[in-house]
Amino acid sequence: MTLDVFLQHITNGISLGSLYALIAIGYTMVYGILRLINFAHGDIFMMATYFAFYGVVIFSLPWYFVFVFAIILTGILGIIVEKTAYKTLRDAPKISILISAIGASYLLENLAVVIFGGRPKAFPTPDLFNKVVQVGNISVQRLTFIIPVVTVALLFMLLYLINKTKSGMAMRAVSKDHETARLMGVDVDKTISFTFFIGSMLAAVGGIMWALKFPQIQPLMGVIPGLKCFIAAVIGGIGNVTGAVVGGFILGIGEIMLVALLPSLTGYRDAFAFILLIVILIFKPTGIMGEKISEKV
Amino acid sequence: MMLKIEDLIVSYGGIEALKGVSIEVEEGKIITLVGANGAGKSTTLRSIVGLVKPKSGKIIFEDKNLQNVKTQDLIKMGITLVPEGRRVFPNLSVLENLKLGAFVRKDEANIKSDLEWVYSLFPRLKERTWQLAGTLSGGEQQMLAVGRALMSRPRLMMMDEPSLGLAPLIVKEIFRIIKEVNKKGVTILLIEQNANAALHIADTGYVLETGNIALKGTGKELLSNDDVKKAYLGDSVHL
Numbered sequence A: 001m002t003l004d005v006f007l008q009h010i011t012n013g014i015s016l017g018s019l020y021a022l023i024a025i026g027y028t029m030v031y032g033i034l035r036l037i038n039f040a041h042g043d044i045f046m047m048a049t050y051f052a053f054y055g056v057v058i059f060s061l062p063w064y065f066v067f068v069f070a071i072i073l074t075g076i077l078g079i080i081v082e083k084t085a086y087k088t089l090r091d092a093p094k095i096s097i098l099i100s101a102i103g104a105s106y107l108l109e110n111l112a113v114v115i116f117g118g119r120p121k122a123f124p125t126p127d128l129f130n131k132v133v134q135v136g137n138i139s140v141q142r143l144t145f146i147i148p149v150v151t152v153a154l155l156f157m158l159l160y161l162i163n164k165t166k167s168g169m170a171m172r173a174v175s176k177d178h179e180t181a182r183l184m185g186v187d188v189d190k191t192i193s194f195t196f197f198i199g200s201m202l203a204a205v206g207g208i209m210w211a212l213k214f215p216q217i218q219p220l221m222g223v224i225p226g227l228k229c230f231i232a233a234v235i236g237g238i239g240n241v242t243g244a245v246v247g248g249f250i251l252g253i254g255e256i257m258l259v260a261l262l263p264s265l266t267g268y269r270d271a272f273a274f275i276l277l278i279v280i281l282i283f284k285p286t287g288i289m290g291e292k293i294s295e296k297v
Numbered sequence B: 001m002m003l004k005i006e007d008l009i010v011s012y013g014g015i016e017a018l019k020g021v022s023i024e025v026e027e028g029k030i031i032t033l034v035g036a037n038g039a040g041k042s043t044t045l046r047s048i049v050g051l052v053k054p055k056s057g058k059i060i061f062e063d064k065n066l067q068n069v070k071t072q073d074l075i076k077m078g079i080t081l082v083p084e085g086r087r088v089f090p091n092l093s094v095l096e097n098l099k100l101g102a103f104v105r106k107d108e109a110n111i112k113s114d115l116e117w118v119y120s121l122f123p124r125l126k127e128r129t130w131q132l133a134g135t136l137s138g139g140e141q142q143m144l145a146v147g148r149a150l151m152s153r154p155r156l157m158m159m160d161e162p163s164l165g166l167a168p169l170i171v172k173e174i175f176r177i178i179k180e181v182n183k184k185g186v187t188i189l190l191i192e193q194n195a196n197a198a199l200h201i202a203d204t205g206y207v208l209e210t211g212n213i214a215l216k217g218t219g220k221e222l223l224s225n226d227d228v229k230k231a232y233l234g235d236s237v238h239l
């Protein structure tokens, strides 16, 4: 493998990893605040692509306007899922909430089949993103550069929100102790909704960029990426935002490099994530950046 | 009366933890509620702040029934609770924990001066401003829990066993600060197993026994009461 080819693969890996990272953040944020795996997250990601698709194709609005609108709409969808499937069960046993999460996932998938149709649709990619750029000897689609830049920018904004703002402080407090946060005057329900809003919007950004890169959308498109990104969140240390991003990159780059270096294993591409998960769970069950603060009682 | 609890009954799945408790808290005073393990002390406080739903009875704060007030809205009414077991946020710094105490306040300038005041009460916290609360010692965590409560500028501060598990010197320190805070006009409802220390600083004391108020009196009266002496003030445990 020449250096150029290697670089080509790395760029692709980073780009795919960025998409995984954006989705993985949503899993980790929800887990952090509710100790719940939001199984509907992959389907929220799918819904975002349809919102964008219909905005562009049916209403033929300018893409940038549609994308912003679709992202906000997806954030609201996240809140709706939280209010209906999870909030109503806040005091129920964990297993009930887990089942409700799986139910919400199936509901969204089947709603999409009924409303949007089961046949794949071609996602319109504005030329702006498709242009091929020549850097040295490697040629890359412009989108391949845009994706990581957008991801990193969003990550820094998110870290600022979580670590430097009052809402972020409330989120961190709620993630440790709902009761005491309430005693401090924090509106726990609002804080949880806000978390779903942010996580779902990030999944929407990931979803739209995914659809630009792989321009075919269908109602079950969120299932495998959803599963892989959940794994990415676990690998990085679930509950930790930076960890989710690291996990996403490891998974994206690893997957591309596996196919590139060992083409005979191409069929095992999806299995890579699971094997990595098993390895991590054996050697570092808390994930790469999993937190271990000793709590005094 | 600032806070009036009337005939409070609380049951956990059929077992009555409070069987008709009545307590009055007069503004500006230190009221203490002492009792053995499992007597229902924490249950009383948790009912006041709405973390436990009573079966019957009334909780009136300044002529307002607290029954339908949400926990998160109490702090705006001037009520705060230093919970049992400190419950500081381990993943937040000392400063952030204190800021969280002032979460609902908008008067930035006063928040700053209150922060200075809390730091002057607990110089140890000032030294550890940036440290994560989870890495503080037990005593420091208790100071932080008290400081955090003070940051809301409470009018009624309720405390659930602030001396639990602390060395005698730190206990003394905490009780000194409770008195100092009270002198500033903050009403205190103090729950303690350390009946001796609590009754010494209290204006009024209640003795809670398995869900019932067994005795009520001034701190002095209870300290010299024979039953109280036998049950709660005996020498330290001999082994």
Ligand SMILES: Nc1ncnc2c1ncn2[C@@H]1O[C@H](COP(=O)(O)OP(=O)(O)OP(=O)(O)O)[C@@H](O)[C@H]1O
Binding pocket: B012, B017, B035, B036, B037, B038, B039, B040, B041, B042, B043, B044, B084, B193
């Ligand atoms: N969530 C709960 N579910 C069931 N029973 C409970 C619950 N909380 C408290 N109890 C019971 O209610 C009774 C009173 O408990 P409470 O915590 O109020 O006691 P306490 O006076 O604060 O004791 P301690 O000094 O040990 O903290 C106990 O018998 C306890 O087992």
Ligand SMILES: [Mg+2]
Binding pocket: B041, B042, B043, B084, B160
């Ligand atoms: Mg207790």
